Amino acid sequence: MIKHIVMWTIKESAEGRSKQENIDLLKDRLEALPDLIPEIQFYEIGLNISESDSAYDVVLLSHFASQKDLKTYQTHPGHLKVAEFVSNIRDQGAVVDYEI
Numbered sequence: 001m002i003k004h005i006v007m008w009t010i011k012e013s014a015e016g017r018s019k020q021e022n023i024d025l026l027k028d029r030l031e032a033l034p035d036l037i038p039e040i041q042f043y044e045i046g047l048n049i050s051e052s053d054s055a056y057d058v059v060l061l062s063h064f065a066s067q068k069d070l071k072t073y074q075t076h077p078g079h080l081k082v083a084e085f086v087s088n089i090r091d092q093g094a095v096v097d098y099e100i
Contacts, residue, residue: 007056039069
């Protein structure tokens with residue numbers, strides 16, 4: 001099994017929306033992906049509650065049966081559409097993929 005973890009910090013404003021509006025929109029768009037992509041085995045979106053300066057705003061935790069399934073997810077048109085949105089609203093991002 002592959003665990004795929006992604007974290008983002010979100011710009012204070014982007015695409016005519018506030019940071020919180022973009023966080024909420026990102027959460028909604030991410031939550032729609034499991035219905036589109038059957039390779040997703042587990043999918044959880046978390047919104048930061050920490051006041052730490054090093055905290056990220058949004059985290060995605062997901063599980064896939066194999067690296068092939070992860071690749072299928074990453075190249076799926078639904079995911080690509082969300083990834084394009086993220087590229088416009090994020091300041092920073094981090095990703096970790098590992099096998100368990």
